[in-house]
Amino acid sequence: MKVEARLFFLVATFFWLTAIGYGIWTSITQQHIEVVGVAALILSGGLVGIPGGFFWFVSRRIDPRPEDRSDAEIAESAGDFGFFSPSSYWPVTLAAAASVIGLGLAFVQVWLVLVGVLFLFFAIGGLLFEYYIGGRRTLS
Numbered sequence: 001m002k003v004e005a006r007l008f009f010l011v012a013t014f015f016w017l018t019a020i021g022y023g024i025w026t027s028i029t030q031q032h033i034e035v036v037g038v039a040a041l042i043l044s045g046g047l048v049g050i051p052g053g054f055f056w057f058v059s060r061r062i063d064p065r066p067e068d069r070s071d072a073e074i075a076e077s078a079g080d081f082g083f084f085s086p087s088s089y090w091p092v093t094l095a096a097a098a099s100v101i102g103l104g105l106a107f108v109q110v111w112l113v114l115v116g117v118l119f120l121f122f123a124i125g126g127l128l129f130e131y132y133i134g135g136r137r138t139l140s
Contacts, residue, residue: 001059002068008052015045090127097123 019041026034059068066072097120104112 001055001062001065005052005055005059008048008055012045012049012052015041015048019045085130088127088130090123090130093123093126094120 019038022041023033023038026032026037066076097116100116100119101113102116104110104114104116
């Protein structure tokens with residue numbers, strides 16, 4: 001987790017330094033600071049810093065993974081990495097719902113945004129409960 005935290009903090013620092021450079025550059029070339037670009041870069045750095053902070057926080061609470069240790073062997077990281085659905089239509093459904101919401105926002109159609117939000121809730125529910133079989137049923 002420390003590697004991921006460093007990576008995200010490095011990108012966040014890049015955004016913040018770029019915001020400073022962009023502010024200086026626009027103040028020299030345009031005689032005023034272009035506020036929207038500077039704000040976007042600062043906020044982008046903050047958004048990238050959030051997962052970096054999370055990874056740093058988690059890395060202090062768990063044992064070091066093989067990726068975090070310099071003396072680790074390749075064989076230490078062998079094994080299962082989790083369960084991944086082999087074929088699921090729910091990610092496509094989520095993308096379609098987001099597209100409907102985006103179209104509703106682009107054309108300023110409130111009814112289309114509401115339909116897209118309902119469609120999005122349906123897709124999120126489908127994705128979350130894709131492998132749910134019930135609380136008391138047994139796997140057979």
